Amino acid sequence: MALLVDIHTHVYLPRYVSLLRARHTVPRIFTSVTRDGKQDDRLLILDHEPSGGRPVGAQYWDRDEKINFMNRHGINVSVVSSANPWLDFLSAPEAKTLASELNEDLEQYCSEGPSLSPTLQRLYGFGLLPLVPGISTSALVDSIEQISKLLHLRGIILGSRGVGKGLDDEALDPVWAALEKTGLVAFIHPHYGVDEKAWGEKSNGHVLPLALGFPFETTIATTRLILAGVLDRFPSLRLLLAHSGGALPQLSSRLASCIEHDPVVASRLQHDARWYLGKLYFDAVAYGPEELGFVSDVISRSARFESKDSVGVVDRGIGSKRMLFGTDHPFFPPLQPTDKWKSVVENLQAIDSVSGWGTEDKQGVRGDNAISLFQLGQK
Ligand code: 5CU
Numbered sequence: 001m002a003l004l005v006d007i008h009t010h011v012y013l014p015r016y017v018s019l020l021r022a023r024h025t026v027p028r029i030f031t032s033v034t035r036d037g038k039q040d041d042r043l044l045i046l047d048h049e050p051s052g053g054r055p056v057g058a059q060y061w062d063r064d065e066k067i068n069f070m071n072r073h074g075i076n077v078s079v080v081s082s083a084n085p086w087l088d089f090l091s092a093p094e095a096k097t098l099a100s101e102l103n104e105d106l107e108q109y110c111s112e113g114p115s116l117s118p119t120l121q122r123l124y125g126f127g128l129l130p131l132v133p134g135i136s137t138s139a140l141v142d143s144i145e146q147i148s149k150l151l152h153l154r155g156i157i158l159g160s161r162g163v164g165k166g167l168d169d170e171a172l173d174p175v176w177a178a179l180e181k182t183g184l185v186a187f188i189h190p191h192y193g194v195d196e197k198a199w200g201e202k203s204n205g206h207v208l209p210l211a212l213g214f215p216f217e218t219t220i221a222t223t224r225l226i227l228a229g230v231l232d233r234f235p236s237l238r239l240l241l242a243h244s245g246g247a248l249p250q251l252s253s254r255l256a257s258c259i260e261h262d263p264v265v266a267s268r269l270q271h272d273a274r275w276y277l278g279k280l281y282f283d284a285v286a287y288g289p290e291e292l293g294f295v296s297d298v299i300s301r302s303a304r305f306e307s308k309d310s311v312g313v314v315d316r317g318i319g320s321k322r323m324l325f326g327t328d329h330p331f332f333p334p335l336q337p338t339d340k341w342k343s344v345v346e347n348l349q350a351i352d353s354v355s356g357w358g359t360e361d362k363q364g365v366r367g368d369n370a371i372s373l374f375q376l377g378q379k
Pocket residue numbers: 010045046083084206210328331332
């Protein structure tokens with residue numbers, strides 16, 4: 001059966017929502033009363049977010065709402081992750097306790113949800129690590145151990161800060177080693193964007209931080225990780241990049257050239273920078289067929305850099321094997337209520353319209369790649 005699998009879909013678990021409701025600083029959920037006396041829950045998570053925040057409701061935390069959304073869009077299986085800013089704002093002891101509790105909560109959210117067959121649930125998840133400054137290595141490794149034992153958790157989601165110094169910090173080597181050993185997929189997802197001064201003084205709502213800041217953050221974090229040799233030291237690491245890797249595919253040849261011309265870095269890496277893109281996985285949350293086709297070309301091209309002098313024709317289909325459908329639900333709701341969300345329909349249409357992708361490539365991106373990457377249907 002051809003399944004549609006959403007690998008980029010978020011939740012704020014009820015325990016986390018209670019924490020956000022109890023807070024008076026960002027991140028927080030607060031309730032205001034509208035003119036007609038109705039209660040209005042608002043979410044404030046981004047720095048410099050307009051102080052009124054954004055509406056937030058059951059679609060962010062209620063499992064039935066998630067299943068309802070999946071049903072409306074024909075999504076058979078979702079691999080759900082906690083939404084940003086995760087545990088980033090907590091102290092190390094608080095983050096450690098909450099990570100462990102939220103991982104158990106997410107396992108329960110998935111395992112007690114509906115199933116498609118005796119071996120296939122409709123919900124799987126990415127766990128959380130207590131990735132905050134001051135956390136011990138053993139706490140991080142214990143957390144990976146915990147997640148690897150929870151049957152429905154098949155990966156972790158992480159931001160760009162690591163334990164405070166980014167994803168190129170050697171302090172994370174034990175984390176990469178443990179992820180490699182357990183086979184858990186690490187989903188790199190943005191939250192902070194880039195310096196807000198870049199956005200100027202005009203009000204453009206959330207457009208610039210979300211359309212550009214988020215993907216640029218992922219681009220920078222992943223580039224630093226590559227430059228630090230993480231993929232040389234941990235070649236079996238399975239990293240999934242949000243928003244189709246941001247600008248990394250577009251900039252990868254420039255990156256390779258800058259490395260080659262830089263005396264500090266020129267001999268540091270084992271491969272041409274473009275080779276590493278073929279070792280990564282990319283969500284297909286790009287909203288356009290041309291962008292998806294381009295990303296798959298860049299992934300396919302990495303095979304040319306297996307050896308220094310290899311050349312070859314790019315086969316788009318190779319790259320498609322590393323791309324996976326996602327929705328970003330419950331973010332990007334339509335401004336006017338509609339049954340189907342434009343953000344979802346557009347991503348599906350984009351997959352369907354990539355020139356050069358055959359039926360098998362498209363079904364790979366819609367679901368088959370996720371089934372094999374996350375070993376869905378296997379205990
Ligand atoms: O709309 C947003 O702010 C977001 C967000 O915070 N996180 C996310 O994954 N997508 C959109």
